[in-house]
Amino acid sequence: MEFFKNIFKTEKAEQRKLTHANQLKINDIIVLSDSFGLPEALRGQELQVSAINSYEYEHKTETEWVLQGTNNIQIFLTLDIDDETYLKFSLKIQHEDVETLFILDDFSTIFDEPGNAFLDRQSDSSITSSWSSEQYQQHTFAQVGYFHRKDNRVESISEYEGKDAGEQFELYALFDKDETRGVDIEVWQDGDTEVFLTLFRPTTDIVDMYPGS
Numbered sequence: 002m003e004f005f006k007n008i009f010k011t012e013k014a015e016q017r018k019l020t021h022a023n024q025l026k027i028n029d030i031i032v033l034s035d036s037f038g039l040p041e042a043l044r045g046q047e048l049q050v051s052a053i054n055s056y057e058y059e060h061k062t063e064t065e066w067v068l069q070g071t072n073n074i075q076i077f078l079t080l081d082i083d084d085e086t087y088l089k090f091s092l093k094i095q096h097e098d099v100e101t102l103f104i105l106d107d108f109s110t111i112f113d114e115p116g117n118a119f120l121d122r123q124s125d126s127s128i129t130s131s132w133s134s135e136q137y138q139q140h141t142f143a144q145v146g147y148f149h150r151k152d153n154r155v156e157s158i159s160e161y162e163g164k165d166a167g168e169q170f171e172l173y174a175l176f177d178k179d180e181t182r183g184v185d186i187e188v189w190q191d192g193d194t195e196v197f198l199t200l201f202r203p204t205t206d207i208v209d210m211y212p213g214s
Contacts, residue, residue: 022210025050042076042092048069053067101124
């Protein structure tokens with residue numbers, strides 16, 4: 002009887018079909034198009050989900066998929082949902098990349114109220130090439146959020162600012178003129194600051210998805 006149960010479980014797992022990025026689970030794999038609109042780190046790549054986190058804001062909660070490819074570059078994926086849904090890819094960059102991209106005195110104005118910074122790109126590093134734009138305008142200033150190392154689709158997280166509210170941070174965000182590329186800065190309570198280059202792409206850039214083992 003146990004043998005037949007195992008066969009049934011295997012068949013049931015094989016029947017799982019992925020039709021949308023919001024169905025992704027840990028170990029699932031996405032295949033990206035070879036479009037030249039994608040950076041080389043993403044173009045034609047197979048990326049596997051290594052972790053799932055959640056970002057909780059006052060009026061919304063976002064699921065984040067941590068993606069790992071053969072090039073050992075970690076990519077973060079969220080879904081930007083408005084009238085249409087877009088893939089938002091994020092690449093974490095280091096201080097030296099920020100220093101190459103922008104004049105640091107200009108970059109520091111992001112943290113000045115009321116949050117009207119303009120940034121002009123100086124030059125790209127080898128990491129940021131094809132991720133960045135010539136100019137950015139600030140869109141978000143000190144938006145409070147909470148980071149959870151949980152999948153909000155299957156695990157309950159606390160209410161905004163409730164008990165066990167996760168790790169608090171402030172979000173600062175900028176977009177280019179077409180709002181297809183951006184910069185996200187997360188400032189944590191301990192003063193740690195993380196900078197991400199963001200890229201907004203159509204969902205059709207995912208050409209295939211299949212369950213991981």
